[in-house]
Amino acid sequence: MATSNTGPKSLSGTVSAKATVSGTLTTTSDWIRLDVSHLNEVQKEEKGGITLESSLSPYDVPEAVRGHLDDPREWFVIEFRYITSEPTVEVGEDPVKILRGKRSGRIYQIRVRAPKSLPSEVEVPNMARKALDHLKRSGEQSFGPHRRINIIEHVLEEKREDLFGASRGPGSIREAFKSASFETTPKLTQAPGPLEPQPANVIQTTESRGSAKSGSALAAIDTRQS
Amino acid sequence: MALRGRVARRWSCIVNVLQGIFISAGALAAGAINFQPVLVAGKVPAEWIEAILWIKGSAGIVVPVAAFLTAFAASLKKIIGPKHIWDAVHTLLDDFREKAFSDSSFPHSNRVTLFKHQQLCFKLVAWKKMFSAEKKPIWGGWLVPVDRSGDVTQNPKIAFSAPKDRPDLAEGFAGKIWTTNTELFVEGLPLLERRLIGDPDGENKILRYCKSSYGSVDDIKKRLLSNQWCPRSFWGIHLESENGKVWGVLLIDSHEANLRNRSEIAEQFRTLANTFKALLKHI
Numbered sequence: 127m128a129t130s131n132t133g134p135k136s137l138s139g140t141v142s143a144k145a146t147v148s149g150t151l152t153t154t155s156d157w158i159r160l161d162v163s164h165l166n167e168v169q170k171e172e173k174g175g176i177t178l179e180s181s182l183s184p185y186d187v188p189e190a191v192r193g194h195l196d197d198p199r200e201w202f203v204i205e206f207r208y209i210t211s212e213p214t215v216e217v218g219e220d221p222v223k224i225l226r227g228k229r230s231g232r233i234y235q236i237r238v239r240a241p242k243s244l245p246s247e248v249e250v251p252n253m254a255r256k257a258l259d260h261l262k263r264s265g266e267q268s269f270g271p272h273r274r275i276n277i278i279e280h281v282l283e284e285k286r287e288d289l290f291g292a293s294r295g296p297g298s299i300r301e302a303f304k305s306a307s308f309e310t311t312p313k314l315t316q317a318p319g320p321l322e323p324q325p326a327n328v329i330q331t332t333e334s335r336g337s338a339k340s341g342s343a344l345a346a347i348d349t350r351q352s
Numbered sequence: 353m354a355l356r357g358r359v360a361r362r363w364s365c366i367v368n369v370l371q372g373i374f375i376s377a378g379a380l381a382a383g384a385i386n387f388q389p390v391l392v393a394g395k396v397p398a399e400w401i402e403a404i405l406w407i408k409g410s411a412g413i414v415v416p417v418a419a420f421l422t423a424f425a426a427s428l429k430k431i432i433g434p435k436h437i438w439d440a441v442h443t444l445l446d447d448f449r450e451k452a453f454s455d456s457s458f459p460h461s462n463r464v465t466l467f468k469h470q471q472l473c474f475k476l477v478a479w480k481k482m483f484s485a486e487k488k489p490i491w492g493g494w495l496v497p498v499d500r501s502g503d504v505t506q507n508p509k510i511a512f513s514a515p516k517d518r519p520d521l522a523e524g525f526a527g528k529i530w531t532t533n534t535e536l537f538v539e540g541l542p543l544l545e546r547r548l549i550g551d552p553d554g555e556n557k558i559l560r561y562c563k564s565s566y567g568s569v570d571d572i573k574k575r576l577l578s579n580q581w582c583p584r585s586f587w588g589i590h591l592e593s594e595n596g597k598v599w600g601v602l603l604i605d606s607h608e609a610n611l612r613n614r615s616e617i618a619e620q621f622r623t624l625a626n627t628f629k630a631l632l633k634h635i
Contacts, residue, residue, distance in 0.1 A: 162619075163615060163618075173563050174559075174560035174563050175560065176540055176541060176560065177538070178536070178538045178564055179536070179538070180532070180534045180535065180536050181535050181618075182535065183533055183589055183590060184589065184618060184625065185533075185590075209622055209626065210596070210625055210626060210629055212592075212595045212596030213595055228595070228596065229595060229596035229597055230592075
């Protein structure tokens with residue numbers, strides 16, 4: 127399952143199938159498939175001539191990532207999809223918040239408030255990285271293997287261009303934030319309202335499984351915001 | 353003690369039938385309490401009336417006993433879990449084994465075992481460990497085998513101590529996986545045989561085996577003395593049920609020194625993780 131057939135969408139164009147499930151307006155909303163075996167580095171330990179290999183559990187390695195603007199378009203959301211989902215808790219403070227699994231501590235979302243000064247495609251990843259650094263150092267928030275945070279950092283670096291790059295054109299983070307800053311009323315020619323019920327055929331995309339997962343996390347945010 | 357999954361698959365029907373019998377007996381006895389022979393005299397055979405009167409006489413015992421046994425059967429059903437879920441879990445384990453050892457024809461020596469973490473363990477091995485020098489209480493948290501692929505070696509006499517408050521004391525390869533929540537793999541473990549016990553080189557081999565597989569020397573020697581084979585490779589992973597809760601451990605053990613397709617096993621697990629999650633919440 128790579129990206130869906132919808133392709134990158136512009137803010138003034140339409141809303142992606144996945145976004146409609148969770149009622150969220152997106153920009154680079156297509157899931158980017160990650161190479162799990164490449165991410166999950168095996169650690170080897172020699173014990174009496176016998177090699178013991180350990181790696182992060184498949185539960186802990188994200189299999190896809192995507193970036194999109196949250197509905198009020200104040201936050202850029204970097205979302206990670208795992209093989210299973212769970213309830214999340216929010217850690218961190220404005221301008222960067224992290225949604226972690228309540229039990230596992232896995233990072234499901236990094237939410238970065240729209241920066242005002244520097245170019246977004248530079249500032250957003252920097253802010254995310256700083257928040258992750260802080261998470262590693264923080265005793266209270268750093269439960270679970272640090273290798274998981276390292277993987278998230280690696281993904282952000284490796285998929286930087288896909289997630290934040292200006293090369294994405296109208297779907298890029300810079301364009302998205304520009305629109306967010308200057309357009310008080312978005313030009314959504316065909317876009318339904320955020321909570322408008324969707325026809326079944328819209329939800330039946332190749333990404334429906336991931337959408338359902340992300341929906342639960344986003345629903346948690348929506349609840350808090352309301 | 354047989355595996356819980358096996359018990360559920362084999363005895364669920366019998367427990368259902370017994371529960372039905374208990375309910376019927378209780379209902380019959382309760383109905384007979386108000387029986388008045390004069391109302392039916394001459395209408396039904398005398399033998400029937402005698403039988404009903406006998407039931408009426410014993411209703412004082414039969415009704416409470418039947419109620420107790422019905423409740424007991426219901427609890428038993430709840431403890432062992434639904435048969436159809438266990439059937440599905442067993443099929444899943446068999447499929448997983450098939451994919452992990454596609455080129456192997458020895459199901460008894462290439463096994464996939466499902467361990468559930470539970471606070472209480474009534475297995476004999478747990479009692480023994482409680483009263484031995486190890487002093488591991490049966491209420492301290494244990495990884496108990498509940499189902500295993502295939503149809504052989506279905507009565508494992510093992511359970512690994514895995515206390516939640518002292519994870520460093522967790523036993524065995526399964527215990528290590530449960531503690532670290534990682535995917536662990538070891539292969540090329542020495543081939544152990546009974547004759548190695550007592551021999552200096554042999555003892556060294558046993559020690560190396562135990563260090564690499566997180567086993568206890570005593571347990572391994574007991575296995576050897578009872579002519580049980582010791583796996584030469586392990587692969588394992590923790591299992592999560594609903595809401596990210598760690599449910600237990602899935603462990604592959606093999607008498608083969610090398611698990612050739614280890615990365616495929618992990619990939620295979622990724623595809624089955626959600627199915628496991630959906631099933632495990634019921635058992």
